[in-house]
Amino acid sequence: MIPVRGYEGAGVAVLGLGRSGLTAARALRAGGALVIVWDDGAAAREAAAAEGFEVRDPTGPGALDDVVVLVTSPGIPHLYPAPHPAIRAAWDAGVAVDNDIGLFFRSLGEDAPRTVCITGSNGKSTTSALLHHILTQAGRSAHLAGNIGRGVLDLDPMGADDVVVLELSSYQTELARSLTPDIAVFTNLSPDHLDRHAGEGGYFAAKRRLFAEGGPDRAVIGVDEDEGRFLANQMQEAPGDDRVIRVSTGRLDGPGWRVTARKGWLAETRKGRQIASVDLRDVPGLPGRHNHQNACAAWAAARALGLGPRDIEAGLRSYPGLPHRSQRVAERGGVVFVNDSKATNVDAAAQALQAFDRIRWICGGLQKEGGLGDLHPHLGRVVRAYVIGREAQAFALALGPGVEAEVCTDMATAVARAAEDARPGETVLLAPAAASFDQYDNFERRGDDFAARVAALD
Template identity: 70%
Template sequence: MIPVRGYAGATVAVLGLGRSGLSAARALREGGAEVIAWDDNEAARDAATLEGFALKELAKPGALDGAACLIVSPGIPHLYPAPNKVVRAAWDAGVPVDNDISLFFRSFATPAWDNFERMPKVIAVTGSNGKSTTSALIHHILTHAERPTQLAGNIGRGVLDLDPAIDGEVVVLELSSYQTDLARALTPDVAVFTNLTPDHLDRHDGMGGYFAAKRRLFAEGGPDRCVIGVDEDEGRYLANQLSGGNGDDRVIQVSSGRKLSGPGWSVFAKKGFLAEMRKGKQVASIDLRGVAGLPGAHNHQNACAAYAACRTIGLAPRVIEAAFHSFAGLPHRSQLVAEKDGVKYVNDSKATNVDSAAKALQAFRNIRWICGGLEKDGGLEALLPHLGGVTKAYVIGREAPSFAMKLGDLPHEVCSDMVTAVARAAEDAEPGDTVLLAPAAASFDQYDSFERRGEDFIACVERL
């Protein structure tokens, strides 16, 4: 646990008692704060009561009187589409609103660091797609290189559940836009931006607000190094804003699919080969085509970002390359579940939006595509140019017929549920085919998370 510093003897309110909220409450108490907490969910309140936290309905008049701060969990809207009523109450009472990410950055460094030979570092990763894989890959590379490391944030543990730093440690944080948007303190040593595609637009009032939330990780804390994916205009804009001019190696540009040139520092992947360029010269190259845990161009982009982040802290290219080959990938992200009679079964349930599904579809050929679910804003039009490798679609979800109608001339079958879709795809599949779950939609019409949807796919495959 990271005890929160700066609130000893003060009253701090915590709104939301899920994983991050309870973690923040414990760390605040460990740091000497008096915690008052609330969650609209009765089970969450009961769990907090069992841990001895005082409950107080924070939306009631006067509930925040005397509070030094309000800590808000990431799932609770603080501005769009409308501020939570407790957040409004904090504004009216003049109580600062913050989150656990900010508490971590304020509390991670301690006087004990004065005795360390190598200062601990924080690598923070954000973006629309690939941030989980990139974060896990960085952590894996560090582990392979025998560097002390911990992984937390939007993946793994809550940030305040981390152990206190030790000499030379590197903490890897995956941060969502919900987390970066509200945090008052954001001071990573290395910040990584993977890419930007439409997602969570209701929480940020459109693409501009969404990008602004991501940008805060770079603009607020002034990281020593920035790794920026430049395959979209927003990334190119961000890289340009952060750079002091040609040859500024504080900014490393990353791309998948095109060669980057110029006097600066860049890492790109093209036709399956990763190249590192510095001052106009290639200094390293890695063949990614045989890396089983990183299939497809989208994973090659993740590999470039992780490679660049690890190079900033001094790891050698061959050490990173060796670690790539032992990386198994993450569940529900281009996860090879099984291979039977020459047919591969791949679980990419995390492909909850059109862009991530398009990238998954480009990673394979002869695809039997399981898709559908709760469709997100923007429709499926942007996905249609990427269906060339799909032999047939098998559509699931409560609105499967309407989803199927938007697939144009693509051969398809409305299956509604996962059991039927997997069975029909397996019956139709021929040697060399890939049965791919890449829904291009949220899971909440039939499942409570993309993980549960992926687990259902795996269970159906295992029953074949």
Template identity: 70%
Template sequence: MIPVQGFSGRKVAVLGLGRSGLATARALSAGGAEPCLWDDSPEARDNAVAQGFELTDLTRRDAWDEVVCLVVSPGIPHLYPEPNRLIARAMAEGVPVDNDIGLFFRSWSTRDWGRMDKTPKVIAVTGSNGKSTTTALIHHILSEAGRPAQMAGNIGRGVLDLDPAQDGEVVVIELSSYQAELARALTPDIAVFTNLTPDHLDRHGGIGGYFAAKRRLFSEGGPDRAVIGVDEVEGRFLANQMAQGAGDDRVIRVSSGEKLDGPGWSVFARKGFLSEWRKGRQVASIDLREISGLPGAHNHQNACAAYAAVRTLGLAPKVVEAAFRSFAGLPHRSQLVAEVGGVRYVNDSKATNADSAAKALQAFDNIRWIVGGLGKGGGIASLVPHLDSVKKAYLIGHSARDFALQLGETPHEICETMERAVTRAAQEAKPGDTVLLAPAAASFDQYPDFEKRGEDFVARVTALLARAKG
């Protein structure tokens, strides 16, 4: 646990009692603060009480007496489409609003660091797609290289649940736009921006607000090194804003598909090969084509970003390459579930929007595509140029029939449920085919989250193959 500094003997309100909220409450208490806990959900309040926490009804006016800060969980809107009523109350009372990320950055460094040989560092990763894989890959590389490392944030543990820093340790944090937008302190040593595609636009008031939330990690944080994906105009703009000139190697540009051979520091992947260039010369290369945990161009971009981040810490290319080969990937993100009779079954349930589904569709050939759920704006119309590798689509969920209308000449079948979709795809699959779950939609019509949807896919595949063996 990281005890929160700066609030000893003072009242701090905590709104939202999920994983990060309860971790925040414990960390505030450990730092000597008096946490005042509340959640609009009766179930969340009951869970907190069951874990031994006391509640403070923040809907009461007198509950705000002497409160010096409100700490908000990331899922609670504070600006768009409209602020939560208690956040609006805090702003009206002049109470500063923060989140656990802000508390972490103000509390991570301690006096004990003066006795360490190597100062601990923080790598923070943000972006639309690939940030979880990039974060996990960085952590994996560091661990394989024997460097003490922890991983937290939007993946794994809450940041305040981390252990106090060891000598030379590196903490790798995944940050969503929700987390980056509200944190009052953002001071990573290395900041990583993977890419930007439209998402969460209602929460940020449009694409400009969404980009601005992620840009804060760089503009407010002032990292020593900035690793920036430049395959979109926003990334190119951000790299331009951060660099003092073309040869400024504090900014490392990353691309999947474009050769970057200018005078600065760049890492790019083309035709399955990762290349590192510095001062106009190639200094390293890695063949990514046979690395099973990183399939497809989108994962090659993640590999480039992770490679660049750890190279700033002095890790050798050969060490990074060896760690790439032992990386198993993350569940629900191009996860190879099984390969039987020449047919692969791949779980990419995290592909919750059209852009991330497009990347999955480009990573495989001869696809039997399980798609659908609770569709987002535009549906899957933008995926039509990427359907050449799809032999047939198997549609599930609320938007199955709407998606069917957008498939053009692509063969398809409305299956509605995961069970039927997996069964039908397996029945029709031939050697060389990939049965791919890449829904291009939210999960909330049939599942509480994308993880449960992916777990259902894995369970259906496992059961089907077990019956086939029996």
């Protein structure tokens, strides 16, 4: 555990006692802070009290009089669509609001590890896990935390030879009061979490903050969208400024440092000269164009950390993939079953659909804003759709007349029907293009159910 510095003898309130919140409370106490905690759930409050924490409702009269900072968990709204009452109470009391990411950077000493922070709409989990894998395979002491794996303050104290890879959501980048990464990575941007940021502009602003206020030594930026191009331009000082590494799945020209993946070939170019290239088409853990973009971002970050091309290529080829992200769970009679339950929005599902041919597509769930129109150009490889979710009928209709769709409602029916229909050479793909909360607690549970149903096939 990393003891939080700077609050010795001071009162600190922690709001939300999930994984990151409870870890933050422990780390604050380890650093000498006087910690009070609160969670809207009674069970979480009882568990914290059993660890000796003082449980106090921060919205009560005078509850924050002896508090200097309120540390909130990322899932708790702090501005849109409406601030949590405890956040409002902190504003009224003049108490600063922060999160565990801000506490982490605040607590780094002189012998601090290198930090790589990775954000974006899609691919940030895979990019983070892939970079961590590349580093460890190359013999570097690397640690994975943040929005993936462990809470960042749950890591053990580290030194200058260590590297911390942090996946950061927009909720985390928006609120952290201290952000000082050595390398910052922006994968891409597509509409998501718009209710928490009052629209696309607020969403991008939350991501951009990692760069604008973080001041990284190097910025790895996906430039396949205008927001990425804007951000790269904001970060550079001159056309050949190699503090910015541009990443793309298309053609990039110019004098700067860039890593691209066109037609499955990764290429690194610097100062107009190609330095390295890798054929990604036969890398099993990174199928499809979207994963090739992730590979480019991880390659660029690893190069910025001083790794050589051969070590990085070895890491790419040995990468096993993440659960629920283009995860190959079985092959039966020439039919491959792929779990991409993490494809919770239209853009992620579109990327998954482009990674395979002749697809038996399991989709549906709780639709997000914007509808399914952006999916229509990517449905040509779908042989048939098997729709799940409480609103499966409406979802199937939204796919349009060009897609043959069967309303299955539940996962068991969808897997059974897709497996029955599938022919050798086809892929049964779970890429829902929707959130899971109408039927599952989270996308992991949905993906686990898919894998279990596939394993139970006769």
